[in-house]
Amino acid sequence: MSDTTLxxxxxxxxxxxxxxxLIALAVLGMALxxxxxxxxxxxxxxxxxxxxxxxxxxxxxxxxxIQLTLIITAIALPLNAMFGIAAAWFITKFDFRGKAFLITxxxxxxxxxxxxxxxxxxxxxxxxxxxxxxxxxxxxPIVFALxxxxxxxxxxxxxxxxxxLIPVMIEQGRAEEEAALTLGASGWRVFRTVTLPNIRWAxxxxxxxxxxxxxxxxxxxxVVSGKIRGQTATMPITIEMLYNEYLSVAAFSMAxxxxxxxxxxxxxxxxxxxxxxxALAATRRH
Amino acid sequence: xxxxxxRSPMPGLGLSMGITLTMLTIVVLLPIxxxxxxxxxxxxxxxxxxxxxxxxxxxxxxxxxxSLLAALFNLVFGVLLxxxxxxxxxxxxxxxxxxVDLPFALPTAVAGIALTALYAPNGLFGGLAKEVGLKIAxxxxxxxxxLVFVGLPFVTRTVQPVIEEIDREVEEASATLGAxxxxxxxxxxxxxxxxxxxxxFALSLARAVGEYGSVxxxxxxxxxxxxxxxxxxxxxxxxxxxxxxxxxxxxMLTLSFAMLLAINLIQIWSRRRIGHV
Amino acid sequence: MTAFPALLLGLSPIFxxxxxxTAPRRSQKDTDMLTTIKLAGETLAQGVKxxxxxxxxxxxETGRERLTGWPVPRYLRGAxxxxxxxxxxxxxxxxxxxxxxxxxxxxxxxxxxREFNEAFAAHWQAExxxxxxxxxxxxxxxxxxxxxxxxxxxxxxxxxxxxxxxxIAATGKxxxxxxxxxxxNSSPYTSTIxxxxxxxxxxxxxxxxxxxxxxxxxxxxxPKTSGGARWNYLAAWAWAEKNGQDPKAFVGELxxxxxxxxxxxxxxxxxxxxxxxxxxxxAWENEAYLALKELGEDEFDIVVPSVSVxxxxxxxxxxxxxxxxxxxxxxxxxLNYLYSPEGQAIAFKHFxxxxxxxxxxxxxxxxxxxxxxxxxxxxxxWAKVQPEHFGDGGIFDQIYVSK
Numbered sequence: 001m002s003d004t005t006l007x008x009x010x011x012x013x014x015x016x017x018x019x020x021x022l023i024a025l026a027v028l029g030m031a032l033x034x035x036x037x038x039x040x041x042x043x044x045x046x047x048x049x050x051x052x053x054x055x056x057x058x059x060x061x062x063x064x065x066i067q068l069t070l071i072i073t074a075i076a077l078p079l080n081a082m083f084g085i086a087a088a089w090f091i092t093k094f095d096f097r098g099k100a101f102l103i104t105x106x107x108x109x110x111x112x113x114x115x116x117x118x119x120x121x122x123x124x125x126x127x128x129x130x131x132x133x134x135x136x137x138x139x140x141p142i143v144f145a146l147x148x149x150x151x152x153x154x155x156x157x158x159x160x161x162x163x164x165l166i167p168v169m170i171e172q173g174r175a176e177e178e179a180a181l182t183l184g185a186s187g188w189r190v191f192r193t194v195t196l197p198n199i200r201w202a203x204x205x206x207x208x209x210x211x212x213x214x215x216x217x218x219x220x221x222x223v224v225s226g227k228i229r230g231q232t233a234t235m236p237i238t239i240e241m242l243y244n245e246y247l248s249v250a251a252f253s254m255a256x257x258x259x260x261x262x263x264x265x266x267x268x269x270x271x272x273x274x275x276x277x278x279a280l281a282a283t284r285r286h
Numbered sequence: 287x288x289x290x291x292x293r294s295p296m297p298g299l300g301l302s303m304g305i306t307l308t309m310l311t312i313v314v315l316l317p318i319x320x321x322x323x324x325x326x327x328x329x330x331x332x333x334x335x336x337x338x339x340x341x342x343x344x345x346x347x348x349x350x351x352x353s354l355l356a357a358l359f360n361l362v363f364g365v366l367l368x369x370x371x372x373x374x375x376x377x378x379x380x381x382x383x384x385x386v387d388l389p390f391a392l393p394t395a396v397a398g399i400a401l402t403a404l405y406a407p408n409g410l411f412g413g414l415a416k417e418v419g420l421k422i423a424x425x426x427x428x429x430x431x432x433l434v435f436v437g438l439p440f441v442t443r444t445v446q447p448v449i450e451e452i453d454r455e456v457e458e459a460s461a462t463l464g465a466x467x468x469x470x471x472x473x474x475x476x477x478x479x480x481x482x483x484x485x486x487f488a489l490s491l492a493r494a495v496g497e498y499g500s501v502x503x504x505x506x507x508x509x510x511x512x513x514x515x516x517x518x519x520x521x522x523x524x525x526x527x528x529x530x531x532x533x534x535x536x537x538m539l540t541l542s543f544a545m546l547l548a549i550n551l552i553q554i555w556s557r558r559r560i561g562h563v
Numbered sequence: 564m565t566a567f568p569a570l571l572l573g574l575s576p577i578f579x580x581x582x583x584x585t586a587p588r589r590s591q592k593d594t595d596m597l598t599t600i601k602l603a604g605e606t607l608a609q610g611v612k613x614x615x616x617x618x619x620x621x622x623x624e625t626g627r628e629r630l631t632g633w634p635v636p637r638y639l640r641g642a643x644x645x646x647x648x649x650x651x652x653x654x655x656x657x658x659x660x661x662x663x664x665x666x667x668x669x670x671x672x673x674x675x676x677r678e679f680n681e682a683f684a685a686h687w688q689a690e691x692x693x694x695x696x697x698x699x700x701x702x703x704x705x706x707x708x709x710x711x712x713x714x715x716x717x718x719x720x721x722x723x724x725x726x727x728x729x730x731i732a733a734t735g736k737x738x739x740x741x742x743x744x745x746x747x748n749s750s751p752y753t754s755t756i757x758x759x760x761x762x763x764x765x766x767x768x769x770x771x772x773x774x775x776x777x778x779x780x781x782x783x784x785x786p787k788t789s790g791g792a793r794w795n796y797l798a799a800w801a802w803a804e805k806n807g808q809d810p811k812a813f814v815g816e817l818x819x820x821x822x823x824x825x826x827x828x829x830x831x832x833x834x835x836x837x838x839x840x841x842x843x844x845x846a847w848e849n850e851a852y853l854a855l856k857e858l859g860e861d862e863f864d865i866v867v868p869s870v871s872v873x874x875x876x877x878x879x880x881x882x883x884x885x886x887x888x889x890x891x892x893x894x895x896x897x898l899n900y901l902y903s904p905e906g907q908a909i910a911f912k913h914f915x916x917x918x919x920x921x922x923x924x925x926x927x928x929x930x931x932x933x934x935x936x937x938x939x940x941x942x943x944x945w946a947k948v949q950p951e952h953f954g955d956g957g958i959f960d961q962i963y964v965s966k
Contacts, residue, residue: 013373013467014467015467019374022366022369022370022374023370023374023376025366026363026366026367026370026371026382027378027382029363029367030367030382030385030386032411033389033431033434033435033438034385034386034388034389034435034438035385036400036404036410036411037392037397037400037401037404037435038385038388038392038400040400040403040404041392041396041400079309082305082309083305083306083309083310085302086301086302086303086304086305086306086309087302087305087306087310089298089302090299090302090303090306091306093294093296093298093302094291094292094294094296094299094303095291095292095294096290096291096292097290097291100547100550100551100554101547102306103550104543104546104547104550105310105314105315106310106314107492107546107550108314108318108542108543108546109313109314110489110492110493111492111493111495111496111542111543111545111546112318112496112538112539112542113495113496113497113498113515113516113519113535113538114496114498114499114516115496115498115516115519115520116321116496116516116519116535116538116539117317119321119519119523119531119532119535120317120318120320120321120535121317122713123317123320123321123323123324123528123532124316124317124319124320125317126713126714127712127713127714128712128713128714128734129320132714136714141714141716143713143714144710144713144714144715144716151312151313151317154309154313155313155314155317158313158314174296177296178295178296181295181296181297186297187297187298190297191298209387209390212387212390212391213390213391215391215393216391216392216393216394216396217393217394218393218394218395218499219394219498219499219516222499223523226700226710226715227700227701227702227710228665228698228700228715229698229699229700230698231698235393236393236394236395236396239393239395239396240395241673241701243399243833244670244673244701244827244829244830245673245674246853246857246858255393255396255399258393258396259391259392259393259396262388262391262392263388263391265391266384266387266388266391267384269384269387270380270383270384274380336955340964341960341963402838403837403838406838406839406840407838407839407840408838408839409838423838424822424823424834424840502826503830506822506823506824507785507823507824507825507826508821508822508823508824508963509824509963510963513824517826520706520788520826521785521787521788521826523705523706523709524703524705524706524709524787524788525705525787525953525954525955526705526708526709526712526730527955530955
């Protein structure tokens with residue numbers, strides 16, 4: 001047999017067999033690891049029908065939990081977006097010593113166990129600490145109240161926006177901004193007309209990541225929440241409480257809702273990528 | 287000596303630095319500082335005494351070992367997944383692509399409960415595994431599985447854009463020069479992916495080391511065997527032993543920080559080496 | 564550090580944007596900020612603002628010409644108003660109201676207090692008081708006590724162990740002699756530890772000694788994190804003492820038969836009942852009955868061992884968190900109602916061994932078999948037991964030392 005009898009094969013791709021087996025491997029792995037747990041959440045939620053599932057979400061405590069989670073997310077996201085932009089600007093537009101160290105510090109919350117994060121916040125702002133004691137005395141409790149949960153959420157989602165923006169802004173370089181400055185534009189204008197259009201997709205992507213994580217955080221929030229039903233119980237905390245009360249349908253309904261919110265976030269992200277594939281490809285060079 | 291901050295015509299130095307440092311201080315540095323202060327008042331000797339116990343070592347070793355294994359698995363599987371998602375068109379690719387982020391979004395407690403239910407001996411997959419004599423839930427396999435789950439998105443998400451950017455001409459050139467496809471993949475493609483894959487690996491590892499919510503359900507929590515380090519902290523907290531909790535927290539923090547710093551340095555070095563900024 | 568003044572200076576431009584959002588007029592300095600205006604339809608123009616008109620329009624200087632139109636909010640303005648809202652939200656943290664009560668309790672009492680709170684609210688209103696707002700919080704007993712120590716504003720605590728309330732008392736939030744303030748050592752109900760086995764008791768487990776048999780798997784939560792598990796441990800200890808065995812060796816052997824150590828009582832029940840792990844669950848009596856009720860009577864049996872413990876979950880008023888006389892009255896009423904015949908009946912109904920059966924349903928009372936119960940005093944009290952058995956390096960820790 002000579003080479004010429006072989007069917008034509010694209011030299012920059014793998015054989016059909018290799019491709020198919022790789023696809024099968026990827027799909028199987030994802031199905032076992034991600035697909036099955038996801039299906040299970042919805043199956044358990046709907047075990048007694050849609051009516052029972054919806055009913056369990058309608059009571060006062062469930063609504064309060066949903067509301068609380070949304071409020072926390074609404075507070076944490078803009079703060080994190082602001083921080084992400086500022087940090088990315090600071091890191092990519094200026095040269096200073098200790099940059100790697102600063103990036104490491106920003107990344108740090110990511111590798112800190114949520115439990116340790118909660119512990120840190122309690123040690124810092126708990127009623128027995130210096131600052132916490134003062135704040136409690138002045139009627140502004142941090143731990144076991146909204147601010148503590150927001151802090152915990154901010155902590156665990158801290159690096160996400162910055163992490164997305166920094167590589168993009170490194171890639172963009174400073175030339176465009178410098179040109180705009182030379183032409184006399186003000187700082188804000190440069191940011192809004194030059195930088196922001198370049199980073200908006202990365203920014204949105206980071207915010208969506210942040211959103212996904214903020215809604216689902218459990219470990220850190222569990223330490224600082226106090227778990228008061230209807231007051232400081234977020235959706236993940238409520239899920240755990242309901243599950244522990246043998247209210248499986250209610251627990252998984254809430255979990256399914258939370259998952260659905262996460263899926264919605266992912267859907268937005270996917271739509272974004274579909275509609276702006278080119279813009280994204282241009283800005284997501286790492 | 288180099289100046290602390292180079293002069294630059296760029297505006298917004300004060301503002302961006304102000305926001306960055308203020309938020310960093312309030313959200314991250316102050317709380318972590320409080321932990322360190324707690325450790326300092328407890329005394330370094332006492333901290334060491336708490337950490338230097340067999341159970342603590344066993345838990346730290348278990349956490350880091352399984353996290354490393356899980357991150358390695360994710361490194362291989364994540365690169366494979368990214369490659370499949372970028373290069374091979376097949377029905378349902380978008381769905382698969384979107385699903386990659388799910389472990390990130392799914393609340394960890396929910397993930398833990400769902401994984402345990404599936405992989406327990408009377409669960410769907412756990413039952414199958416039992417047939418072949420493998421116990422997953424309540425063993426180190428279970429912890430491994432949960433850690434793979436939480437770290438899954440990172441490698442794929444960092445490698446994907448790099449694969450998208452690879453110039454096909456490079457591969458064509460390689461093929462023209464007589465390299466087999468395998469050689470091209472090994473000698474040309476993989477080195478290009480390495481820095482991004484390393485980043486993803488680091489993120490996956492970092493996430494896994496601290497994971498609590500999902501692991502706690504599926505691990506058996508038996509001391510010396512399936513007890514993870516974050517659980518030890520929770521145990522100390524339940525005993526009102528803030529000092530010991532802080533001590534173990536500091537040990538984990540130090541290890542994580544050293545790991546991240548090393549990886550960031552490697553990353554900067556590898557970026558420079560392949561010509562990025 | 565030179566960085567610090569720069570930091571403060573750097574911050575100053577952003578602050579006026581929050582609190583002074585309602586400032587009547589922008590200062591002259593603001594004009595060098597860019598303004599975007601809408602001219603007609605989708606046409607936008609951007610330039611330096613030169614004039615504000617009374618009707619809200621503005622005139623801008625684009626460099627080539629002057630244009631007048633409706634200003635478009637700066638893109639940041641939306642984000643900033645969210646931020647301002649956020650800060651308001653931070654300020655408006657949930658505040659305890661006068662007629663509100665927070666009961667911080669432990670894991671297995673969820674069902675009990677759900678019903679009790681409703682009954683008490685009805686009783687309280689019937690006595691001519693305004694409707695109280697009663698919240699409960701549940702979790703591991705130790706973790707809950709820690710939350711109260713760290714500032715969780717509970718007026719009432721109902722925990723698993725007296726030692727947990729002692730810890731709160733140590734901070735001065737309630738007097739050290741709190742346990743003498745209410746009848747029965749401040750324990751309105753008691754419970755004990757029993758075995759929950761699979762239907763028909765296939766392994767034939769009758770007493771503590773059977774648990775260390777070949778191939779028997781025992782499920783219990785971790786005594787380090789669960790109050791109930793400490794009672795499990797002590798019950799096994801007491802049996803070994805009474806049967807001439809070395810208690811330390813017996814308990815050590817028992818924990819070698821434990822394949823999963825959950826952190827709380829509910830986790831252990833789930834592992835046993837829903838995951839199918841283990842042959843026997845060491846459980847609170849009330850948890851065992853509840854599991855039968857919730858998870859199927861035909862799947863499990865309750866086995867009562869020859870010796871068990873008298874667990875006295877105590878309740879207390881947290882003086883330090885009482886903010887008004889009305890609230891004190893409410894909290895005292897709440898605790899006293901636990902001892903009333905009605906309150907006791909609810910405790911019986913939820914499978915607790917309460918004291919006063921006068922209003923309880925007969926079947927709720929008849930359910931409990933008689934067995935030999937050992938109380939904590941037998942072990943020397945919690946102050947001695949806690950560090951000796953469950954403290955760092957205590958007897959329980961010594962079980963888990965690799966050979």
